[in-house]
Amino acid sequence: MKTIDFKWPLNIKSGSTHAGFKPDEQLDMCWVVSDSPASAAGVYTTNQFKAAPVQITKKTIELNHQLQAIIVNSGNANSFTGDEGIQNVYNSKQLVTNKLHLDDTLIGVASTGIIGKQLDMNTYQNGVDNLELSIDDIDAPEAIITTDTCSKKVCVELTLKDKPVTITGFSKGSGMIHPNMGTTLSFIVTDANIAGDDLQNLLSEDIVSTFNQITVDGCMSTNDMVLVMANGAAQNAKLVPDCDEYVEFAKAFKYVLETLAKKVAQDGEGANNFVEVNVNNAFDKQEANLVSKAIVGSNLVKSMIFGKEANWGRIVQAIGQTHAHVDPNHVAISLNGTEIVTNSVPISFTDDELKALFTDENIIIDVDLNVGNASGTAWGCDLTYKYVEINAAYEG
Amino acid sequence: MKTIDFKWPLNIKSGSTHAGFKPDEQLDMCWVVSDSPASAAGVYTTNQFKAAPVQITKKTIELNHQLQAIIVNSGNANSFTGDEGIQNVYNSKQLVTNKLHLDDTLIGVASTGIIGKQLDMNTYQNGVDNLELSIDDIDAPEAIITTDTCSKKVCVELTLKDKPVTITGFSKGSGMIHPNMGTTLSFIVTDANIAGDDLQNLLSEDIVSTFNQITVDGCMSTNDMVLVMANGAAQNAKLVPDCDEYVEFAKAFKYVLETLAKKVAQDGEGANNFVEVNVNNAFDKQEANLVSKAIVGSNLVKSMIFGKEANWGRIVQAIGQTHAHVDPNHVAISLNGTEIVTNSVPISFTDDELKALFTDENIIIDVDLNVGNASGTAWGCDLTYKYVEINAAYEG
Numbered sequence: 001m002k003t004i005d006f007k008w009p010l011n012i013k014s015g016s017t018h019a020g021f022k023p024d025e026q027l028d029m030c031w032v033v034s035d036s037p038a039s040a041a042g043v044y045t046t047n048q049f050k051a052a053p054v055q056i057t058k059k060t061i062e063l064n065h066q067l068q069a070i071i072v073n074s075g076n077a078n079s080f081t082g083d084e085g086i087q088n089v090y091n092s093k094q095l096v097t098n099k100l101h102l103d104d105t106l107i108g109v110a111s112t113g114i115i116g117k118q119l120d121m122n123t124y125q126n127g128v129d130n131l132e133l134s135i136d137d138i139d140a141p142e143a144i145i146t147t148d149t150c151s152k153k154v155c156v157e158l159t160l161k162d163k164p165v166t167i168t169g170f171s172k173g174s175g176m177i178h179p180n181m182g183t184t185l186s187f188i189v190t191d192a193n194i195a196g197d198d199l200q201n202l203l204s205e206d207i208v209s210t211f212n213q214i215t216v217d218g219c220m221s222t223n224d225m226v227l228v229m230a231n232g233a234a235q236n237a238k239l240v241p242d243c244d245e246y247v248e249f250a251k252a253f254k255y256v257l258e259t260l261a262k263k264v265a266q267d268g269e270g271a272n273n274f275v276e277v278n279v280n281n282a283f284d285k286q287e288a289n290l291v292s293k294a295i296v297g298s299n300l301v302k303s304m305i306f307g308k309e310a311n312w313g314r315i316v317q318a319i320g321q322t323h324a325h326v327d328p329n330h331v332a333i334s335l336n337g338t339e340i341v342t343n344s345v346p347i348s349f350t351d352d353e354l355k356a357l358f359t360d361e362n363i364i365i366d367v368d369l370n371v372g373n374a375s376g377t378a379w380g381c382d383l384t385y386k387y388v389e390i391n392a393a394y395e396g
Numbered sequence: 397m398k399t400i401d402f403k404w405p406l407n408i409k410s411g412s413t414h415a416g417f418k419p420d421e422q423l424d425m426c427w428v429v430s431d432s433p434a435s436a437a438g439v440y441t442t443n444q445f446k447a448a449p450v451q452i453t454k455k456t457i458e459l460n461h462q463l464q465a466i467i468v469n470s471g472n473a474n475s476f477t478g479d480e481g482i483q484n485v486y487n488s489k490q491l492v493t494n495k496l497h498l499d500d501t502l503i504g505v506a507s508t509g510i511i512g513k514q515l516d517m518n519t520y521q522n523g524v525d526n527l528e529l530s531i532d533d534i535d536a537p538e539a540i541i542t543t544d545t546c547s548k549k550v551c552v553e554l555t556l557k558d559k560p561v562t563i564t565g566f567s568k569g570s571g572m573i574h575p576n577m578g579t580t581l582s583f584i585v586t587d588a589n590i591a592g593d594d595l596q597n598l599l600s601e602d603i604v605s606t607f608n609q610i611t612v613d614g615c616m617s618t619n620d621m622v623l624v625m626a627n628g629a630a631q632n633a634k635l636v637p638d639c640d641e642y643v644e645f646a647k648a649f650k651y652v653l654e655t656l657a658k659k660v661a662q663d664g665e666g667a668n669n670f671v672e673v674n675v676n677n678a679f680d681k682q683e684a685n686l687v688s689k690a691i692v693g694s695n696l697v698k699s700m701i702f703g704k705e706a707n708w709g710r711i712v713q714a715i716g717q718t719h720a721h722v723d724p725n726h727v728a729i730s731l732n733g734t735e736i737v738t739n740s741v742p743i744s745f746t747d748d749e750l751k752a753l754f755t756d757e758n759i760i761i762d763v764d765l766n767v768g769n770a771s772g773t774a775w776g777c778d779l780t781y782k783y784v785e786i787n788a789a790y791e792g
Contacts, residue, residue, distance in 0.1 A: 047713065047716040047717050048715075048716040048717075048718075048719075048720075048722050048724070049712055049713070049715070049716030049722070049724055050716075077709075079709065079712075080709060080712050080724075080740060082724075082725060082740055082741065114709060115709025115710070115712060115713065116708060116709040116712065116737075116742050117742075221713065222712070222713055222716060299695070299783075299787070300787055303783070303784050303786075303787030303788050304787065304788070306784060306788045307787065307788025308788075309788065312512060313473075313475065313476060313510065313511025313512040313618075314511070316445055316475075316476050316511060316512065316618070317443065317445070317511065317617065317618055319444075319445070320443040320444040320445030320446075320618060321443050321444075322444075323444075324444075326444050326445070328444070328445055328476075328478075329478060341512075344476060344478055345478065346512050346513075383784055383787075384784060385781040385784055385785070387695075387699070387784075388699050388702060388779055388780060388781055388783075388784060389781070390699075391695070391696055391699030391700065391703065391779075392699050392700070392702045392703025392704075392705065
């Protein structure tokens with residue numbers, strides 16, 4: 001498996017445009033379309049107020065795990081918009097059907113942006129009218145962002161029994177990031193040949209230790225969704241669980257999910273620092289994930305990283321707030337590779353030595369709980385003035 | 397019941413001093429002592445890493461629900477300090493015993509400040525040496541604060557069958573405020589005559605809808621504790637559950653707890669605005685409390701209030717993130733008395749009209765869930781640059 005420049009897999013085309021949801025000619029709409037129906041899988045926000053496109057797309061995929069096109073707009077989330085919002089998703093599908101002559105059960109719809117405003121369907125129609133299909137238009141990652149400072153994308157290539165397979169993924173997300181079972185908006189397309197239910201199992205399993213392990217602000221969006229399409233154009237022998245090629249594909253697929261998840265955390269609203277928390281020797285995997293996410297999500301830990309203070313008591317506080325098994329006398333904590341607490345006792349450093357641990361803009365916190373042998377990792381960012389500024393001003 | 401100027405109840409004396417835990421002659425130690433053993437009750441943090449004084453004081457009170465003295469230092473939390481920290485609590489008790497000739501099972505010990513540093517017992521001894529006992533020293537509320545911008549105290553007087561009874565309470569807390577079953581450091585003394593177990597029941601019941609309903613930053617301290625002493629000096633007939641006087645006392649007692657809780661939320665680190673969230677017509681009381689606390693604790697809602705943007709989609713997002721019963725089509729939201737969403741549909745306002753809803757520095761959000769008839773309230777504050785600044789710099 002190797003990372004390559006962003007491109008679409010075989011028999012996948014895309015288009016992007018400015019429909020008018022965002023100001024100033026910014027790209028705010030895109031679609032990604034397979035030449036033929038593709039195996040599909042999705043995971044969705046567990047927020048009880050699921051946005052209209054999440055509700056409908058979930059139903060579409062659960063029908064027979066197939067999709068041929070995904071259409072996405074940014075600038076309006078079509079969330080908390082009642083029956084009219086639902087109708088607008090069906091109307092969106094109809095517009096795509098009319099233009100591409102696809103069955104509407106093969107169309108996935110996603111939206112992101114402000115909550116509680118009806119989608120302007122004239123603008124939407126304008127977007128669909130403008131959208132073209134090309135293997136060369138790779139601007140879809142730009143078209144789905146909102147408060148993001150950059151697009152998030154990744155492309156890997158692997159060879160399965162002489163057949164080159166491409167996996168291409170892109171995500172948006174910067175605030176309201178605290179996914180649970182679902183995630184921020186992410187789309188992955190591949191030309192691999194794999195059944196829809198196997199793709200769903202793979203996604204549902206990997207999401208737990210990738211997107212569900214990032215947090216920017218503890219707030220779970222109403223629109224979170226990850227959709228995957230696999231159109232089989234690579235003509236590899238169909239991937240069967242546990243065969244060597246399946247394992248290889250699964251590894252590459254997880255790499256794509258993890259890379260996108262980390263890119264979202266890295267671009268957390270207002271963030272100066274990307275933070276990775278590894279919890280080792282936890283009671284079980286679930287607790288390792290729980291504790292690492294609790295630490296990376298703590299406002300006090302996040303402020304401490306912004307301030308470059310090795311205020312490790314706050315790490316302890318965040319661990320203890322969870323229900324995970326702990327041994328108060330045997331916790332060890334390292335900051336960027338330097339152990340600062342061992343057997344629950346702080347190691348003596350000068351203030352300057354501690355400050356020096358923060359010189360890298362990637363901060364890695366390792367915690368050893370010494371109660372078992374499970375490990376887990378979570379990713380996030382620091383809490384800055386800028387986060388407050390963005391969210392005090394943003395109308396979304 | 398009426399609120400009166402801060403004073404100690406009958407047969408309660410206090411003292412405060414600068415021991416040396418905080419710089420610049422700031423008060424950092426106090427005690428509150430009853431002339432005779434008093435009925436006592438406590439609630440404690442549910443953080444798994446309970447600080448040494450929390451562990452020991454919990455044991456002391458559970459012994460026979462009696463206390464005669466409470467001693468508190470600020471500037472060092474004696475938390476995550478291992479066996480030496482526990483021993484230092486016993487040593488603290490011994491110093492009090494030596495000076496006041498009290499049984500050490502009648503002494504409650506509390507600490508607040510930085511986590512993970514051993515208590516300097518020379519400083520502690522210096523403090524105990526300095527402490528005096530007076531009915532006129534009312535500086536204890538000043539002596540227990542850390543990042544607080546002001547002390548939090550309340551005093552009420554009521555008459556129970558011709559006997560005047562005083563309830564005096566004081567609290568500290570500004571950050572790491574997200575209590576659960578326990579709370580920030582708070583102390584309540586009264587001259588009422590009430591059995592220790594009745595006092596405990598009252599406290600345990602009232603804490604759920606008072607201190608457990610405030611949040612500043614979602615971070616639960618290792619040192620949270622509320623202690624109550626009732627010495628009976630008012631000579632009222634012993635309060636028996638459900639008698640008229642008990643009900644009257646309970647009402648005043650809850651008022652004291654709620655007032656202190658709100659004062660802590662109001663002084664949230666860096667806060668510009670005090671926020672109250674009332675959730676009505678919830679499925680049950682527990683869900684009403686859950687949803688109100690979820691809204692008041694959301695970083696996005698808190699940033700929105702700082703920015704004076706009526707970005708109500710974030711309120712919806714916070715509701716849906718909980719597991720409470722909801723009806724997506726019948727949510728109503730009011731901001732400082734003006735309904736802005738009805739039956740889940742936004743009411744049309746100009747931007748200026750919405751901005752005008754934020755002119756008061758107390759922000760009240762009312763949510764109607766329309767799924768039952770239970771109500772609950774939670775209190776918090778906005779998220780400001782100042783919060784980040786304080787916690788980037790504070791070594792605690």
